[in-house]
Amino acid sequence: MHAAQDPWIPTDERPTHTMELMEIWQTALALVKEQVAPQVFDMWLKPLRLGRERGDGRLEILAANDFSAVYIRDHYGNLLESALSTTAGRLCAIQFIVDPNPPEPAAATASPEPVARPSAPARSGVDGRYTFENFVVGSCNQFAHAAAARVADAPATAYNPLYIQGGVGLGKTHLLHAIGNALLRARPDGKTLYITSEKFMTQLVESLRFKQVHNFKENFRSVDVLLIDDIQFIAGKKATQEEFFHTFNALQEANKQIVLSSDSFPGEIEHLEERLRSRFSQGLVVDIHPPDLETRMAILKKKAAQEGMDLQDDVAFFLAEAIQTNVRELEGALIRVFLLASLEKEPVTMALVKESLRGTMRRNEPRQISMEKIIETVAAYYKIRPLDIRSDKRARRYSHPRQVAMFLCKQLTKYSYPDIAFEFGNRNHTTVLYAVDKIASQQQVDGDLEQVVTTLTAMLRK
Numbered sequence: 117m118h119a120a121q122d123p124w125i126p127t128d129e130r131p132t133h134t135m136e137l138m139e140i141w142q143t144a145l146a147l148v149k150e151q152v153a154p155q156v157f158d159m160w161l162k163p164l165r166l167g168r169e170r171g172d173g174r175l176e177i178l179a180a181n182d183f184s185a186v187y188i189r190d191h192y193g194n195l196l197e198s199a200l201s202t203t204a205g206r207l208c209a210i211q212f213i214v215d216p217n218p219p220e221p222a223a224a225t226a227s228p229e230p231v232a233r234p235s236a237p238a239r240s241g242v243d244g245r246y247t248f249e250n251f252v253v254g255s256c257n258q259f260a261h262a263a264a265a266r267v268a269d270a271p272a273t274a275y276n277p278l279y280i281q282g283g284v285g286l287g288k289t290h291l292l293h294a295i296g297n298a299l300l301r302a303r304p305d306g307k308t309l310y311i312t313s314e315k316f317m318t319q320l321v322e323s324l325r326f327k328q329v330h331n332f333k334e335n336f337r338s339v340d341v342l343l344i345d346d347i348q349f350i351a352g353k354k355a356t357q358e359e360f361f362h363t364f365n366a367l368q369e370a371n372k373q374i375v376l377s378s379d380s381f382p383g384e385i386e387h388l389e390e391r392l393r394s395r396f397s398q399g400l401v402v403d404i405h406p407p408d409l410e411t412r413m414a415i416l417k418k419k420a421a422q423e424g425m426d427l428q429d430d431v432a433f434f435l436a437e438a439i440q441t442n443v444r445e446l447e448g449a450l451i452r453v454f455l456l457a458s459l460e461k462e463p464v465t466m467a468l469v470k471e472s473l474r475g476t477m478r479r480n481e482p483r484q485i486s487m488e489k490i491i492e493t494v495a496a497y498y499k500i501r502p503l504d505i506r507s508d509k510r511a512r513r514y515s516h517p518r519q520v521a522m523f524l525c526k527q528l529t530k531y532s533y534p535d536i537a538f539e540f541g542n543r544n545h546t547t548v549l550y551a552v553d554k555i556a557s558q559q560q561v562d563g564d565l566e567q568v569v570t571t572l573t574a575m576l577r578k
């Protein structure tokens with residue numbers, strides 16, 4: 117089969133490596149995989165990518181964001197280094213950096229690139245991990261679930277297209293794959309295809325480049341069920357919309373099922389051609405809402421059971437209360453809890469859960485805390501005046517609270533080092549850098565300081 121015709125050949129070219137390096141990386145990852153829990157591997161290590169080899173001989177390892185870069189460095193840096201060194205037969209030092217050129221966003225929910233793709237039926241693009249059986253139904257998603265189940269049961273008879281709308285991390289992709297899995301099971305001979313609209317676009321572009329448009333059209337128009345994820349991304353892409361319009365019509369005329377997902381309703385997608393908008397609304401449009409507390413708890417329980425872990429009600433309740441944004445975040449939090457429990461060889465207790473949440477809460481914090489408020493709070497805590505914090509006084513009873521306050525400004529606000537330096541009596545920003553680093557590392561070893569930082573953070577967030 118030609119590359120342009122096969123939808124599952126990765127289209128984004130990563131930085132080129134000598135085969136040797138890439139092999140070392142993949143072998144090392146396989147080694148690491150044997151040494152950590154599967155959920156740990158999937159969550160943290162599998163998404164890593166190999167970057168370039170630096171001038172100083174260190175290998176750059178690319179992480180999705182700075183939170184993961186730091187987390188993985190601290191928890192798995194040594195493990196990775198020794199796996200790489202063992203594999204390479206020489207000392208391999210690594211440096212974690214944030215991926216400057218991350219894979220297309222949709223890929224983050226499916227299978228990350230570096231290791232072999234999961235054993236899902238490759239041609240269909242359907243990911244075997246997401247099924248109706250492991251989808252928790254609540255009032256937030258019951259209509260979407262019912263419609264999806266109906267489509268899987270009797271494609272192209274009821275709702276066509278089925279359009280699933282919902283915010284990020286609420287289960288749209290999961291439902292699309294669930295339909296796919298149910299169909300693959302019930303009708304192994306039928307042709308079901310799952311694809312993100314971005315992949316649809318890149319494949320179209322490839323097919324144009326390699327003069328394989330005919331194959332491209334053929335591939336998409338010969339399916340029985342087409343599951344297109346994140347359709348909003350075709351907005352503004354003229355050629356893609358044009359091609360998709362024809363695909364859509366061809367499938368409908370042939371009485372084939374189309375299922376679409378999007379973060380917006382058809383009427384809300386800007387720069388979407390009118391004719392597509394009206395077609396998207398022709399069948400059934402269902403939306404998914406953020407899960408309520410009860411559903412969040414049920415999801416946690418289900419995920420825990422899936423991982424073979426025990427989750428007490430109080431812990432599930434606490435997590436479900438703490439994380440209300442979306443299911444992906446909820447899942448991430450649960451995995452971190454299990455991870456911490458396995459690292460510390462401790463049971464999943466409330467204390468452990470609180471500990472593991474500390475890193476995440478920051479990202480869920482919508483409210484902007486002012487630097488002034490931070491300075492006031494820290495000053496009050498240490499029983500000095502805000503003026504003293506902003507001053508040049510060098511005595512430790514001033515300099516230490518000042519450094520704590522700088523650290524908190526960096527942690528709790530979006531201000532840059534120079535901004536913070538300015539607020540603290542117009543200092544040089546390297547002073548702030550130094551302070552932030554110092555407090556960050558000190559609190560790792562100094563339990564009292566850690567407690568102070570936790571308390572102050574909690575006070576500021578109230």
Ligand code: ADP
Pocket residue numbers: 225246250251252253257282283284285286287288289290291415443444447
């Ligand atoms: P979306 O595509 O809407 O951004 P996903 O389908 O990728 O969200 O869901 C994010 C994560 O949350 C996935 O791991 C998915 O399995 C899980 N998830 C979402 N909703 C549910 C649910 N109702 N029951 C179980 N897991 C869910």
Ligand code: MG
Pocket residue numbers: 225285288289290345346
């Ligand atoms: Mg999705």
